[in-house]
Amino acid sequence: MGNISDLEALLRPPAMDMPVYPPKAITLASGETMVVRQVAREEVPTLLEAIYPLLWVERDFYDIVAARLFGELLAYKRYRVKDEYVLVGLIDGVLAGMVNGRLVDEETGMSYHTLTIRRGLRVGSHLFAAKMEYHIEHCQQEEVLIVAESPIGFRRWMIEYPLEKRFEVQHEMGGVPSWVLPKDVYYAAKPRLVSGHRPISDELMQSAASIALPEEETVVRQVAGEREEQR
Amino acid sequence: MKPVYIAGAGMTQFGRSEWTLMQLASVASLAALHHANLGETPVDGVVVANMGAARVNRQTALGSALVDQLALYPATAESVENGPASGASAFKVGVQAIASGMADVVLVTGVERMRVVNGLEGTDFVASLSHPEAEYIYGVTLPALAGMFARLVMDKFGVERKHLAMVAIKNHENAAKNPYAHIRQTVTMEGILTLPEAAVNNPLIADPLHMFDCCPVSDGAASLVLVSEDVAAKLGGPRVRVAGIGQATDTHAVHEREDPTDLKSVRLAAGTAFDRAGLKPQDVDVVELHDAFTILEIAESEASGFFPRGEGHKALERGETRLDGVLPINPSGGLKAKGHPVGATGVAQLVELVWQLRGECDARQVKDAKVAYACNFGGFGNNVVASVLQREA
Numbered sequence: 094m095g096n097i098s099d100l101e102a103l104l105r106p107p108a109m110d111m112p113v114y115p116p117k118a119i120t121l122a123s124g125e126t127m128v129v130r131q132v133a134r135e136e137v138p139t140l141l142e143a144i145y146p147l148l149w150v151e152r153d154f155y156d157i158v159a160a161r162l163f164g165e166l167l168a169y170k171r172y173r174v175k176d177e178y179v180l181v182g183l184i185d186g187v188l189a190g191m192v193n194g195r196l197v198d199e200e201t202g203m204s205y206h207t208l209t210i211r212r213g214l215r216v217g218s219h220l221f222a223a224k225m226e227y228h229i230e231h232c233q234q235e236e237v238l239i240v241a242e243s244p245i246g247f248r249r250w251m252i253e254y255p256l257e258k259r260f261e262v263q264h265e266m267g268g269v270p271s272w273v274l275p276k277d278v279y280y281a282a283k284p285r286l287v288s289g290h291r292p293i294s295d296e297l298m299q300s301a302a303s304i305a306l307p308e309e310e311t312v313v314r315q316v317a318g319e320r321e322e323q324r
Numbered sequence: 325m326k327p328v329y330i331a332g333a334g335m336t337q338f339g340r341s342e343w344t345l346m347q348l349a350s351v352a353s354l355a356a357l358h359h360a361n362l363g364e365t366p367v368d369g370v371v372v373a374n375m376g377a378a379r380v381n382r383q384t385a386l387g388s389a390l391v392d393q394l395a396l397y398p399a400t401a402e403s404v405e406n407g408p409a410s411g412a413s414a415f416k417v418g419v420q421a422i423a424s425g426m427a428d429v430v431l432v433t434g435v436e437r438m439r440v441v442n443g444l445e446g447t448d449f450v451a452s453l454s455h456p457e458a459e460y461i462y463g464v465t466l467p468a469l470a471g472m473f474a475r476l477v478m479d480k481f482g483v484e485r486k487h488l489a490m491v492a493i494k495n496h497e498n499a500a501k502n503p504y505a506h507i508r509q510t511v512t513m514e515g516i517l518t519l520p521e522a523a524v525n526n527p528l529i530a531d532p533l534h535m536f537d538c539c540p541v542s543d544g545a546a547s548l549v550l551v552s553e554d555v556a557a558k559l560g561g562p563r564v565r566v567a568g569i570g571q572a573t574d575t576h577a578v579h580e581r582e583d584p585t586d587l588k589s590v591r592l593a594a595g596t597a598f599d600r601a602g603l604k605p606q607d608v609d610v611v612e613l614h615d616a617f618t619i620l621e622i623a624e625s626e627a628s629g630f631f632p633r634g635e636g637h638k639a640l641e642r643g644e645t646r647l648d649g650v651l652p653i654n655p656s657g658g659l660k661a662k663g664h665p666v667g668a669t670g671v672a673q674l675v676e677l678v679w680q681l682r683g684e685c686d687a688r689q690v691k692d693a694k695v696a697y698a699c700n701f702g703g704f705g706n707n708v709v710a711s712v713l714q715r716e717a
Contacts, residue, residue: 119521119524120514120515120519120521120525121515121521121525122509122511122512122515122516122522122525122526122536123509123510123511123512123515124510124511124512124514124515125515152340213507213509214509214525215524215525218524219524222524244442244443248443253527284523285523285524285527286524287524288520288521288523288524289521
């Protein structure tokens with residue numbers, strides 16, 4: 094072993110050339126515009142801050158998703174995962190949700206997580222679709238391996254697309270039997286599930302240039318529901 | 325019959341709750357009792373409305389349970405299950421107890437905790453109200469029935485998807501002003517109908533109904549304190565009188581109706597309620613309708629007598645049913661956005677109307693409201709309870 098750089102090179106997984114996800118804008122049911130864009134490694138600490146309070150929210154398996162995503166983001170920032178990417182949804186610059194995944198090889202993608210902070214507007218559905226769009230259309234992959242931790246995820250991905258079983262493959266998320274989105278199923282589902290327009294204006298892009306976080310209390314309330322009140 | 329007054333009204337926030345069924349019922353009940361400010365006056369009876377607790381919460385005899393929870397012994401206790409009309413049916417039972425002289429104070433509480441089961445089971449338990457041999461066994465669900473109903477109404481009267489969206493937009497806007505509402509998120513015509521993104525934002529549920537045409541599945545509870553004239557006089561404060569109640573039934577299976585687009589049971593129940601109140605639809609200042617699906621608000625607004633048949637969507641288009649219109653409908657946000665914990669809904673509609681008549685609704689207050697009307701739509705229109713409330717000076 095020569096020096097620390099040599100060791101680091103051994104510890105880092107090899108990297109493929111990955112295309113940049115071209116940002117797009119989506120009008121939500123509320124009329125608000127969500128910009129979907131890729132994040133750089135230096136933005137990861139901001140995302141970790143948003144995820145942190147969700148580590149203790151059991152509802153809809155947010156705790157497991159948050160904990161795993163936290164690790165995946167750290168691994169991405171510090172080069173301990175192969176070919177990962179992260180996309181975020183921003184409404185007026187405020188984080189509404191995030192998705193991530195990685196490329197297994199040139200043909201196959203591995204979907205990791207979808208975490209929605211602003212609920213009730215199908216933000217998660219839009220972001221998951223953007224993730225599939227990235228794998229199939231921009232990375233030109235043949236298929237994406239997918240599992241869901243929550244029943245909501247199962248309904249959104251397995252049923253809505255619909256995904257196909259690939260149970261002989263253990264997904265990286267806990268070795269759960271995998272489901273798969275093949276290219277042809279993606280294109281069949283695209284009119285129903287993939288939306289947004291490009292290019293987006295400079296002004297809109299500027300509004301999404303940096304990531305603002307909602308207050309921690311707001312994040313937890315949006316995810317876990319309003320605090321119960323009485324009259 | 326002796327006059328009956330509503331002295332107190334309270335509810336929990338609707339949405340997804342971590343509270344138990346009895347915690348929900350107790351909190352709403354205590355809120356209503358506090359609102360009534362009964363002092364030492366005892367509660368003579370308790371009536372609890374609920375539809376699914378036996379199945380999804382594995383709890384029965386809710387009336388007795390609530391008496392015990394609130395230590396209201398030896399008050400009488402009843403539980404009422406009448407599908408989605410359970411709330412107003414329980415209200416009717418409470419009103420009858422006071423009108424007959426059997427009680428002076430009755431607590432009526434509606435409660436449902438549906439989010440404890442997944443969406444499929446929740447949909448199935450509500451579908452169990454349909455005809456077992458003619459509908460349920462073929463997989464009928466409430467969204468399916470509402471979808472077929474909507475298609476017929478649209479074909480017959482020229483109602484379009486934009487009208488359904490207008491109901492959703494209006495009710496979401498009202499719910500945004502209601503701290504007790506399940507969904508406090510406004511929506512736009514572009515976001516749910518006209519832009520390409522709307523296909524994803526607002527997916528199809530049961531043709532022609534889309535996601536934003538359907539109410540959410542909610543947990544929650546609502547309560548009313550009913551009192552006799554003597555007790556009302558002692559309590560003082562604003563007096564809201566139960567002016568009239570009407571109830572009517574129709575065939576269990578929707579297809580057996582001569583005209584499935586004619587909500588006959590709503591028409592009959594409303595007619596009876598107005599007759600008993602000595603009032604007309606034109607006298608009403610504020611309305612709560614059972615908009616489990618957007619099409620139902622339009623159809624019930626006609627069947628209740630507010631607009632001629634086939635004209636409800638036109639009144640909607642003219643803005644007449646908005647909060648600032650001539651006849652505000654669903655200022656609470658309706659089932660569509662306030663939420664629909666099934667057994668609590670009929671009571672919650674009346675809670676909103678009591679608050680409206682007392683001028684306690686803050687940003688969603690209908691100005692100078694003196695007469696109010698509610699329609700609690702059970703089954704798919706096979707059991708409907710209509711109520712008219714009036715504020716006395």
